[in-house]
Amino acid sequence: MNSDIVIRTQWNGDPAEQEALLKYEWLVTNGLGSYASGTISGVPTRRYHCLLTAALPHPHGRYVMLNQLSELIRFPDGSTQKIGGIEMAGGELDLHGMPNLREFRLDAGLPIWRYEMGDYVIEKWILMPHMSNTVHIGYRLVSGPGPVRLKIRVAVHFRRHDMSLSEGLPTDAYDLKASAGHIEIHSSAIPPLCLYLDGGNSAFTIEPRRFSHILYRVEEQRGYEAQGNLWSPGYFRVDLAERKNVTLIASSENWETIMALSPAETLQAELERRKRLLAAARPEPDKGLAKQLVLAADQFVVAPAGRVTETARMRATGGDVRTIIAGYHWFTDWGRDTMISLEGLTLTTGRYLEAGLILRTFASYLRDGLIPNLFPEGEDEGVYYTADATLWFFHAVERYVQVTGDRVLLRDLLHKLLDIIEHHINGTRFGIHCDPNDGLLVQGDPRYALTWMDAKLPDWIVTPRRGKAVEINGLWYNALRLMEKWMQQESLNTRLSEITQLADLARKSFNQRFWNAETGHLYDLVDGENDKDDPACRPNQLLALSLSYPVLDQEHWQPVFRNVKDKLLTPVGLRTLSPDHPDYKADYHGDLRTRDAAYHQGTVWPWLVGPYMDAWLRIYPEQRKEAGVFLDQLLERHLHEACIGSISEIFDAEGAFTPRGCIAQAWSVAEVLRAWVKVAEGHKAAD
Numbered sequence: 001m002n003s004d005i006v007i008r009t010q011w012n013g014d015p016a017e018q019e020a021l022l023k024y025e026w027l028v029t030n031g032l033g034s035y036a037s038g039t040i041s042g043v044p045t046r047r048y049h050c051l052l053t054a055a056l057p058h059p060h061g062r063y064v065m066l067n068q069l070s071e072l073i074r075f076p077d078g079s080t081q082k083i084g085g086i087e088m089a090g091g092e093l094d095l096h097g098m099p100n101l102r103e104f105r106l107d108a109g110l111p112i113w114r115y116e117m118g119d120y121v122i123e124k125w126i127l128m129p130h131m132s133n134t135v136h137i138g139y140r141l142v143s144g145p146g147p148v149r150l151k152i153r154v155a156v157h158f159r160r161h162d163m164s165l166s167e168g169l170p171t172d173a174y175d176l177k178a179s180a181g182h183i184e185i186h187s188s189a190i191p192p193l194c195l196y197l198d199g200g201n202s203a204f205t206i207e208p209r210r211f212s213h214i215l216y217r218v219e220e221q222r223g224y225e226a227q228g229n230l231w232s233p234g235y236f237r238v239d240l241a242e243r244k245n246v247t248l249i250a251s252s253e254n255w256e257t258i259m260a261l262s263p264a265e266t267l268q269a270e271l272e273r274r275k276r277l278l279a280a281a282r283p284e285p286d287k288g289l290a291k292q293l294v295l296a297a298d299q300f301v302v303a304p305a306g307r308v309t310e311t312a313r314m315r316a317t318g319g320d321v322r323t324i325i326a327g328y329h330w331f332t333d334w335g336r337d338t339m340i341s342l343e344g345l346t347l348t349t350g351r352y353l354e355a356g357l358i359l360r361t362f363a364s365y366l367r368d369g370l371i372p373n374l375f376p377e378g379e380d381e382g383v384y385y386t387a388d389a390t391l392w393f394f395h396a397v398e399r400y401v402q403v404t405g406d407r408v409l410l411r412d413l414l415h416k417l418l419d420i421i422e423h424h425i426n427g428t429r430f431g432i433h434c435d436p437n438d439g440l441l442v443q444g445d446p447r448y449a450l451t452w453m454d455a456k457l458p459d460w461i462v463t464p465r466r467g468k469a470v471e472i473n474g475l476w477y478n479a480l481r482l483m484e485k486w487m488q489q490e491s492l493n494t495r496l497s498e499i500t501q502l503a504d505l506a507r508k509s510f511n512q513r514f515w516n517a518e519t520g521h522l523y524d525l526v527d528g529e530n531d532k533d534d535p536a537c538r539p540n541q542l543l544a545l546s547l548s549y550p551v552l553d554q555e556h557w558q559p560v561f562r563n564v565k566d567k568l569l570t571p572v573g574l575r576t577l578s579p580d581h582p583d584y585k586a587d588y589h590g591d592l593r594t595r596d597a598a599y600h601q602g603t604v605w606p607w608l609v610g611p612y613m614d615a616w617l618r619i620y621p622e623q624r625k626e627a628g629v630f631l632d633q634l635l636e637r638h639l640h641e642a643c644i645g646s647i648s649e650i651f652d653a654e655g656a657f658t659p660r661g662c663i664a665q666a667w668s669v670a671e672v673l674r675a676w677v678k679v680a681e682g683h684k685a686a687d
Contacts, residue, residue: 004645005640006104007640011095011098018098026104028111029328030133031298033304034128035329036052043084044068046219046329048161051068051135051137052250056306061379065190065193066135068086069084070084070153071150072151075117075148081097083113083115084097087217089215090213102116108271121142125137131303132251132257133305134257140246143242156174156230157230165228169189174233181203182194182196183195183233190252194252195249199238199246207233208231208234210232211231213227215227222591245263280350282349282677289636292645293669293676296664300326301358304321322358323362324666326341327649328643331662332376333374335362335371340610340670344667346358347399349673355404359409365381370386370420372384372389384429387469388451391475397410411490430448434476434502438506439505441472441476442527451471452471455596457592460596462596465525467527468513470538473514474544478547484500513533515556519535536577538576539574542564567579570657571633572638573604573605575604576602586602586653586654589652603652607670607672617679624679627675642663646665647672648660648662
C-alpha cells in the first residue's frame, strides 16, 4: 500500500501534543452512509466515535453498534501493554497507548496505526467493505522475536447515532449468543451485532462488564450530555505471529454475507476499488494531496440504505438510487449540498453514472416545484423548506450535461425543469415567488430560514434574509437562461418567449437594485422586512458573477471581487460576514445557541472557495498560478489536521482558523477539489 498522509508521533507527555492527539480524527465509510470514526489516540471524544455505525432500514436510521475496543498485548516474558485510551468523568484521562504510537498514516485513504513496543512493531488498520454494514479491524505483528497474545474486549451501547448518550438500550438489555466462534449480541430493537475473530488460535471468553461515566469531551464543549455507559459481553484472544494478519469482524449483516470473502480478499477488493476510483478521476488529481481528495470524495456518495421504498421504486424502473451525505457525522443528505457538491464529487472524479442517478433520485422527489431541503434521519420522505436547492439543481444538471453529453437525461428532466420555473413564476410554498414587477425572486416564511444561511433555533432565525436575496437571484437568473438554452436546443417553445423576457427583466432589475455604489459591492438583500435593503458584505454576492450566466454587469465584477477578497478571504475559505459588521463573530464555540449565533456571522466556510475561484479566474484568467498556490497551501495546511485527509465544515474566522463543525463535509471537499482541477487543467491548456 502507498502512504498518502503520515502523522508521526513521539509522545513524551507534552500537554500540547496530547491535545493534538485528541483532536486528530479519522473516518472510514462504506457507501451506505455507515461509518467508523475516532481520534488517532483511541480516546472517544464524541458520541459519534465508534467502530461501527450501521445504516439500517427505515425507521431505524443509523445506529451505533460497536462503540469501543480495549486492546492489550501480552509479550512472551509476561509483560503487557495496552493500546488506545479512555477518558473518564472527573478528569481521569488514560492515554495508555500513546507512548508506543510512532505513526498514523493513510494508505489508499485507509487509517493505519504503527506501534513500537521494545523489539516489537505492531500495526492496526480499519476498513469497511463497500456496501456492507461491516467493519474489519486488522492487526499485524510486523516484526518481533516471537508471537504475542492479543486480547480484545468489545464494548457496546446500541442507540441512534444522533441520540444523547443516555438514550438507547440500557446496559442490561442485551442477549449474547455464541457458537463456533460466531458471537451475536441481540436486542429487541435492531438486527444483532455479529462478531468474529479471524486468526490462528482464537477464542472468546464470556465475562460481562459495565463501564460507567465515560467522558466525551467534545460533547461537553458543545453543551451536550457528555457522559455515557458501555456494556461488554467479554473478550477475544488470539496469538499474533509475525506477518500473519488477524482481523476482528463486526457486522449487522447475516453470517452468509459476512463470511462470503476472507479478510484478505476483502482488503484486496477494497484496495482495488480505490485504485479504480483514482484511475477514473481526471488525470490531474492522481498525485499528492489532491489524490487524497478523490478518496475523501468517495465517502459522501452513497446508496441510501434506509430508504427501502424509494430504492424498490427506482430499481423497478431499471434505475437505482444514489445521493450525497452532506457531512459526517450528523448530517443526512441535503438537496442544496448535493447539488453544489455533485460536480466535484462525481463529475471531477469520473463517476458519471452515479451523477446521473443522483439527479434522477432528487427529480423523483420534486413537489410543488421544489426538491427536498433534506431527508431526516430514518425517514423515507424529504422536507422542502429551501429556496435555493432547486435552483442549484439547474446548475448541477448543466454541469452534468456539459461533462457527459447525456442529453437523454436532460430530455427526461426537461418537463420537470419547466415545471419548476412555472411554480416559481406563479408562486409556490414558503413565500417563494417571482415579483412580476421586476422579475426578481422573493422568498421568506417566518417559520423557516430558506437560504443556505439557515441557522435556526425554536425561537430565533439568526439570518432570516426574507425578501430578495442576492445569491437566490443569481441562481434564479442562471436557471432562467439555462432553461431558455435547453428549450431552444430541444425545440420546446412552450413559454420560451416569456422566459426570455423574464430573464432580461431580472437582469436589468438586479443591476439596478443590488449594486451599492457607496460600498462598491452588492447588497446582500433588497426589499427585506420593512422594505429594507441589507448592505452587509457577504460572500453570497459571488454567485452573481461566478455562475455560467452571471447576472451582474461586467463593469462591477472587479470591485465586487476586490471587496470579497479584502474583507472575507482567509487561508481556509471565506468569512460569511465582514469583520467591520456589528454582528460579526470571530469564533465558533460554546453551546448550540452561541454557535448558531456565529454560524453565518463571520465563521469561515471552505466550500465558498469554489465560487471564489470561478470568479477569480473569470476576471483574471492569467492568474492561474496564484490561484493554484492558494489551493495547494490550503490542502497542505488542512489535510493534516482535524479529520486527517478530509476537509471540515467550517473554521473560526480569525486567529488559528480552528476547524469546527462536521469533521468531513461534502461541499468542502467537492468545491476545493473542483477548483483544484479547474486550475490544473487551465495550466495544462496554457502549456
